[in-house]
Amino acid sequence: MTPIQELEAGQLYQHTDPARFGFETTEELEDLDQVVGQPRAVEAMKFGMGIKARGYNIFAVGPPGTGKRTVVTQYFEQQAKEAPVPPDWCYVNNFEESHRPKVIQLPAGKGIAFRQDMDELVDSLGTALSAAFESEEYQARRQSIASELQERQSEYFQDLQEKAQEKGVALLRTPAGLAFAPIREGEVMSSDEVQELPEEERKQMESQVEELQTELQKIVRQVPSWQRETQDRLRELNREMANFAVGGLIDEIQERYSDFPKIVEHLDGVQKDIVENARDFLAGPQQEEGNLPAALRGAMSGQSGEGGSLVLRRYRVNLLVDHSQAEGAPVVHEDNPTYQNLVGRVEHIAQMGALVTDFNLIKPGALHRANGGFLIIDARKILTQPYAWEGLKRALRSREIRIESVGQMLSLISTISLEPETIPMNTKVALLGEPMLYYLLYQLDPDFPELFKVQADFATSMDRNDENQELYARMIASLARREELMPLDRTGVARVIEHGARIVSDTQKVSVQMRDIADLLREASYWASQNGHDVITAADVQEAIDAQIYRSDQLRERVEEAIERDIVLIDARGDKIGQINGLSVIQLGNFAFGRPNRITARAWMGKGNVVDIEREVELGGPIHSKGVYILSAFLGERYAEEIPLSLSASLVFEQSYSGVEGDSASSAELYALLSAIAEVPLKQSLAVTGSVNQHGGVQAIGGVNQKIEGFFDVCRAEGLTGDQGVLIPASNVQHLMLRQDVVDAVKEGQFHIYPVENVDQGLELLTGMPAGERDEEDKFPEGTVNRRIEDRLVAIAEKRQAFAKDEKEELG
Amino acid sequence: MSRDRAELIIRRILVALDASPHSLAALEAAVELASRFGAELYGLYVEDINLLRLAELPFAQEVGQFSANRRRLDVQELERQIRAQTVRIRRIFRGTSQRAEVSWTFSVSRGRVDREVLAAATEADVLVLGRAGWSWIRPGRAGSTTRAVLAQAPGWALILQEGTCLGQPVGVVYDGSPLAQKALEAAAALLEDDGQMTVLFLADDPQSFESLKAQVHAWLGEQDIQMRYRTLTSFNVPSLVDALETEGCGTIVLPARSAVLSDQALRALLDEVRVPVLLVR
Incomplete structure (x- = not known):
């Protein structure tokens, strides 16, 4: 077997050489107008914006901080600049069905003019109408109609009275009506006088009175119909006058908007309504709005500042979307995508304990504002708002915006509300969200694939090649300029790129999670100014990184302290049988650190099972258990192919109280187990990480940098002995971006990092003995670790057989 | 007042x-x-x-x-x-x-x-x-x-009559009789501050008009009253009513008996005029 070569210092950290950059500071670099490291997402954006078909909305998928919002906004804004300005939308009163306001579409900028025209009309209505109704013509005609009624009435009464007088009868007024009385010498005849009359005369008188009464009844009965007739004629007169007064005003506006049939039609409605109600609003607030209680009317006309009095409000224009100041199509970010903020709402005013509303109280939502343009919404936010997601989907599916309250949508409440006419919608929507949300929606919501057909997948890293490093430098330059930070010199840029590689734990890649990079730049700029620098240097960047770590590594310090004070037992020197230093990573927010864990193994005669104590007490996760099963399979295959595995063993993470997950410790567990079986001590100066497969191969794990640094810190605290080090999987070498002090220790031979490919290499390093390979007789050579293991297993198997025989005999 | x-x-x-x-x-x-x-x-x-x-x-x-x-x-x-x-x-x-x-x-x-x-x-x-x-x-x-x-x-x-009240200006019919003199007094009493008195002279020739005017002036003396004069040459009811209406009188003061107007004419006048009428005796 080839002896293992420890890694050299140069392999532990991939520097970016500042000398490779052709600039002194980022000041010299031009701004970058392209997006770095997101070719797939950019392609998807271009496609998604270009395609006009239904359902091609965009879902930008990527972890937070990958620049989704920036990229989407940038591309939308570029496209929006060249797109036409979408139309204005107004709501106006529907005179036939006032609960269904009508919508009017106008070219951009015309909406505000229309509103102005209608406001002016409303303002001049009062003057025009009062001029008409106060005119001599109107007064005279009105008087004549009114007096005609009176004359007709009095004529009839006069006739009747005269007729009565001829017959010696007078018409008298009683408190409740009218009566006829026979008269003698100007006085009503008394009953005695009547009695004294001859029979015939009396009868005649009675019949005369009877006759007159019948006639009186006839007249009185006719009075209401005369009054109605008069009312009709007065109404007709009012109509005629009002028509004359407002006709000119309305014709003028109609002419101006003759290209818009809907406005012309609406104005006809306005004219008709004004004519019908002209007298009402001349008469003042107490006669306004016939279908509302008086007190309510008073209150409303008092408060309705924007619309004037209640009667006049209905002629106004509610300009819902105004693009008069717009250039190009709108790009709208809805930061609070509640249902109502999306689809708009109808507000109510509480009046005398009742809720009232009209079309003037319709308020637009983000869908209105973004209509004809682009809308950007955070997927998580819209999904956490009740009904907002459903509302958005409905609008996208039907391609129209319907304003409905949630209560109305669910038929929960039925206060007086409006059903405004729907507005056709043509909006490109982009949702921004994490991959998890995208895949969950795709799987669980059948509408989702229909409506969001374009996936813009954002990457977290890009290749760290020469070309990209140049681009990265320019991106850093534009970022610094945009954020008004100090420029970076080339050492600073190089250090940022190196940190970018460390973030993704890969020498070949560099992070494109712009949030982290931007944070680093801001903080480095702060430290540079604290240090009195004009430019950000590598030292400032390093200070920012150190400060970031210091701010979040209190727990790491506690752990280290506990080890130093022997509260957590870790040996970093000497030899022990069945005991080894494993390595684990603890993730705290965006800070991760490694620490050694003591793993111990025990072996005894048994039925051939390996007990994972973590699993038994449910502190081990499934992946950890998987690793343990794999290593017991390796054990059986390699050493007990032909003999029964008559051994039981146990494995445990000592002093671990909060659960273990992952298989990165499986190689360490295997070494501890083999040491326990072979009774060969292991060097405690070495820590181990790496998972193992059934053939004994050692495989890559995550967090390799943190793990190495974790063990290094523990060793350094106790004092480096010169033989301490870490065994890592050989395939993890490409991920090494180690801290400078670790690199320096390796350079000085104080610390060692061994890339291990298989278990035998590890065994040799840990035991200092050769591992041994099977010879022609299928035996491991004497004096090897493997031989000792096999011998021990055979011995245990034989002992067990002997036991079994004894038991049988005893039973027999 | x-x-x-x-x-x-x-x-x-x-x-x-x-x-x-x-x-x-x-x-x-x-x-x-x-x-x-x-x-x-x-x-x-x-x-x-x-x-x-x-x-x-x-x-x-x-x-x-x-x-x-x-x-x-x-x-x-x-x-x-x-x-x-x-x-x-x-x-x-x-x-x-x-x-x-x-x-x-x-x-x-x-x-x-x-x-x-x-x-x-x-x-x-x-x-x-x-x-x-x-x-x-x-x-x-x-x-x-x-x-x-x-x-x-x-x-x-x-x-x-229904809907009326004592209004301004006050019109008075003057024919030179002692009662007419009283009517002038009554009219003056009904005047409000800055109110105007309109005197209708019943005179069929310029001389009698001048003499009537002189009488009124004499009566007026030092009194500070805004006066307006009008002459009627025909003493029939319609022309009298017309004169009163065109002058826009709010109240009219009439002598109950006149040398030039018959009692019947006076009664007919009462029937035609809508504003309040004060008959002075």
């Missing part, structure tokens, strides 16, 4: 009340006069004996003013209705008088309305009354009772 005029002393004002809108207008005007002259206000409601007599007749019936239903007219029922009406009128009268802080007396009598009113009027300086007891009579036309009372009223009489 009023001018202090020693010549014009009005101490008692009688207002005849029934339930008609005309008489309510009369009440308002009477209260205003009373408060202007500091006079005592007498309200009189007459229970019409004729009605009670009618109710005793076996065949007496009434026709509802709105329902047009025919009902038997019963004495007791009628008494009750009259009582209710009295109570209502008394309440209105008291309320209106008290609001204006006028000292008042209200009395009820039973008899023929014209006679009772005339009897009460003998003790009053001014009699105020509505044009008619009911509103279906032709506008402007005085009711028969009102006519009868006016013909015999001993003192001044003020006649009002």
Whole structure:
């Protein structure tokens, strides 16, 4: 077997050489107008914006901080600049069905003019109408109609009275009506006088009175119909006058908007309504709005500042979307995508304990504002708002915006509300969200694939090649300029790129999670100014990184302290049988650190099972258990192919109280187990990480940098002995971006990092003995670790057989 | 608002009340006069004996003013209705008088309305009354009772119609008679501050016009009154009414007897004019 070569210092950290950059500071670099490291997402954006078909909305998928919002906004804004300005939308009163306001579409900028025209009309209505109704013509005609009624009435009464007088009868007024009385010498005849009359005369008188009464009844009965007739004629007169007064005003506006049939039609409605109600609003607030209680009317006309009095409000224009100041199509970010903020709402005013509303109280939502343009919404936010997601989907599916309250949508409440006419919608929507949300929606919501057909997948890293490093430098330059930070010199840029590689734990890649990079730049700029620098240097960047770590590594310090004070037992020197230093990573927010864990193994005669104590007490996760099963399979295959595995063993993470997950410790567990079986001590100066497969191969794990640094810190605290080090999987070498002090220790031979490919290499390093390979007789050579293991297993198997025989005999 | 005029002393004002809108207008005007002259206000409601007599007749019936239903007219029922009406009128009268802080007396009598009113009027300086007891009579036309009372009223009489009140400017018909002189005084008393008096001269030739004007000037003396003059050469009713209407008079003061206008013409004038008319005797 080839002896293992420890890694050299140069392999532990991939520097970016500042000398490779052709600039002194980022000041010299031009701004970058392209997006770095997101070719797939950019392609998807271009496609998604270009395609006009239904359902091609965009879902930008990527972890937070990958620049989704920036990229989407940038591309939308570029496209929006060249797109036409979408139309204005107004709501106006529907005179036939006032609960269904009508919508009017106008070219951009015309909406505000229309509103102005209608406001002016409303303002001049009062003057025009009062001029008409106060005119001599109107007064005279009105008087004549009114007096005609009176004359007709009095004529009839006069006739009747005269007729009565001829017959010696007078018409008298009683408190409740009218009566006829026979008269003698100007006085009503008394009953005695009547009695004294001859029979015939009396009868005649009675019949005369009877006759007159019948006639009186006839007249009185006719009075209401005369009054109605008069009312009709007065109404007709009012109509005629009002028509004359407002006709000119309305014709003028109609002419101006003759290209818009809907406005012309609406104005006809306005004219008709004004004519019908002209007298009402001349008469003042107490006669306004016939279908509302008086007190309510008073209150409303008092408060309705924007619309004037209640009667006049209905002629106004509610300009819902105004693009008069717009250039190009709108790009709208809805930061609070509640249902109502999306689809708009109808507000109510509480009046005398009742809720009232009209079309003037319709308020637009983000869908209105973004209509004809682009809308950007955070997927998580819209999904956490009740009904907002459903509302958005409905609008996208039907391609129209319907304003409905949630209560109305669910038929929960039925206060007086409006059903405004729907507005056709043509909006490109982009949702921004994490991959998890995208895949969950795709799987669980059948509408989702229909409506969001374009996936813009954002990457977290890009290749760290020469070309990209140049681009990265320019991106850093534009970022610094945009954020008004100090420029970076080339050492600073190089250090940022190196940190970018460390973030993704890969020498070949560099992070494109712009949030982290931007944070680093801001903080480095702060430290540079604290240090009195004009430019950000590598030292400032390093200070920012150190400060970031210091701010979040209190727990790491506690752990280290506990080890130093022997509260957590870790040996970093000497030899022990069945005991080894494993390595684990603890993730705290965006800070991760490694620490050694003591793993111990025990072996005894048994039925051939390996007990994972973590699993038994449910502190081990499934992946950890998987690793343990794999290593017991390796054990059986390699050493007990032909003999029964008559051994039981146990494995445990000592002093671990909060659960273990992952298989990165499986190689360490295997070494501890083999040491326990072979009774060969292991060097405690070495820590181990790496998972193992059934053939004994050692495989890559995550967090390799943190793990190495974790063990290094523990060793350094106790004092480096010169033989301490870490065994890592050989395939993890490409991920090494180690801290400078670790690199320096390796350079000085104080610390060692061994890339291990298989278990035998590890065994040799840990035991200092050769591992041994099977010879022609299928035996491991004497004096090897493997031989000792096999011998021990055979011995245990034989002992067990002997036991079994004894038991049988005893039973027999 | 009023001018202090020693010549014009009005101490008692009688207002005849029934339930008609005309008489309510009369009440308002009477209260205003009373408060202007500091006079005592007498309200009189007459229970019409004729009605009670009618109710005793076996065949007496009434026709509802709105329902047009025919009902038997019963004495007791009628008494009750009259009582209710009295109570209502008394309440209105008291309320209106008290609001204006006028000292008042209200009395009820039973008899023929014209006679009772005339009897009460003998003790009053001014009699105020509505044009008619009911509103279906032709506008402007005085009711028969009102006519009868006016013909015999001993003192001044003020006649009002539904919906009117003492208005400005005050028009006065001047024919040079002593009564006309009194009418001038009365008109001046009705003027509000800055109010205008319109004098209609009845003169058939320029000379008499000049002499009438001179008389008015003499009467005017130092008084600061805004005057306006107009001459009428033909003394018929329509031209007089036309003149009053074109001048836009709010109240008209007429001498009850005129040298140049017949009594009949005066009565006809009353029938045609809609604004309040004060007859001066």
